Amino acid sequence: MAQVVLGTAGHIDHGKTSLVKALTGTNTDRLAEEKKRGMTIDLGFAYLNESITIIDVPGHEKFIRNMAAGAANIHFGLLVIAADDGVMPQTREHLDILTLLGVNKGIVALTKTDLANDDEWLDLVELDISELLDNQGFDSISIHRINNLTGEGVEGLKSDILSMAADYQATSTSLQFRLNVDRVFSKIGFGTVVTGTVQNGSAQKGDDIEILPSGIKTKIRGIQTHGGATNTVETGDRAALNLAHVKSSDLTRGTVLTTPDCLQATNRILANISLTKATDWIIKNKQRLRFHFGTSEILGRVSGKKLEKGQSGNVIIDLESPVAVAMDDRFVVRSYSPMNTIAGGLVIDPKPIGKWSVLKSRATNLPVDSKERFKYLVNEDWKAPKSRKEWQSLFFISKEILDDWIVELKIIESDGGILYSTIGLENGKKDLKYILMNLIKRIHFDLLLARMVF
Secondary structure (H helix, E strand, O other): OEEEEEEEEEEHHHHHHHHHHHHOOOOOOOHEEEEEOOOOOOOEEEEOOEEEEEEOOOOOOOHHHHHHHHHHOEEEEEEEEEEEOOOHHHHHHHHHHHHHOOOOEEEEEEHHHHHHHHHHHHHHHHHHHHHHHHHHEEEEEEEEEEEOOOOOOOHHHHHHHHHHHHOOOOOOOOOOOOOEEEEEEEEEOEEEEEEEEEEEEEOOOOOOEEOOOOOEEEEEEEEEOOOOOOOEEEOOOEEEEEEOOOHHHHOOOOEEEEEEOOOEEEEEEEEEEOOOOOOOOOHHHHHHEEEOOOOEEEEEOOOOOOOEEOOOEEEEEEEEEEEEOOOOOOEEEEEEEOOOEEEEEEEEEEOOOHHHHHHHHHHHOOOOOOHHHHHHHHHHHHOOEEEHHHHHHHHOOHHHHHHHHHHHOEEEEEEOOOEEOOHHHHHHHHHHHHHHHHHHHHHHHHHHHHHHHH
């Protein structure tokens, strides 16, 4: 059975942590402050069985950055809503974050039914939840009523989680290893340990690894998954990696671990941004915003046309700190102050190069669809064609995906592995013809001048 990561979502005091404890027996509130205040502040982790991890997230609006970091590492959402409150502000915001990151499926737990012991009220709350899910495009396989006093409903919820997980198989667009770090700590006798969910590829004990954005290179000394030692982890697995010869201060939540030299840190990307339908915010040119890439939060400014609720558009994003992202990574956009989730984004060029005028034109014209974007770039960059390997690296995709694109788009490959299109070939012929004509004119002029002199 493939590993599955389930993440809670929901408003503060709706019973997320209590539900995780009922399901797993683990209290995920590990910090002294969390226990003192009775409120989840940071991410918590628990195992439902040997294949299913549950990440518990804080519900308070002040800790949305931690929630977003947790959501970046999950496959399904467990939306928790208290029966006595119903849908609340962070219910909506958490659901926004899930769907903006591409987490569009999960289960709903309607908790604290003992506080609203009225079937008609519960039916109305469920109707409200169903309407919210439909509007957000979130597919819930079921809604479970949970009695927090008796535990009634927990076993049914657990059964549905197991069924959902049994049908899931993680897929990866790239064979290159990548993991977004969500926790860093030191363990006596071992050294630095990081945890996260494997986003792409696989890694083995002894493999070389690169830490981004710092660029530090190290080795994987040991690997654990679900509390047990293993030699290999792959896409979708929760992993704890023991890293050699690095200090815990060299890493933090938001660090990315990759196969060496497969990604580059950058302070500028091109992206497509889509504002949520409910936001009242307007994104303006040069506006300062918060960007959640993977498990990191980075401040930056957008350059592009004004965008309002429900609108989408391509923009240039200049970041205040370097980030390691790949083509087609999803991210969340939040306002600078006050902090609200206002949009989702898609990376359409992780390392744009060129003058500002060139970047503005490219940002405007780049297609959102990956295959069409590849076609556009092959045609547009005909003067500097790339090899198969370079395109594979830029799009962070496997050889098989690139092969399919080449066939479908009728891209031509030279004997040396350079890819180009018929449009690029024609442009090259025209350019060469222009150069030759100018050269001939120059020769004729020089011959005429020589005759006049002699």
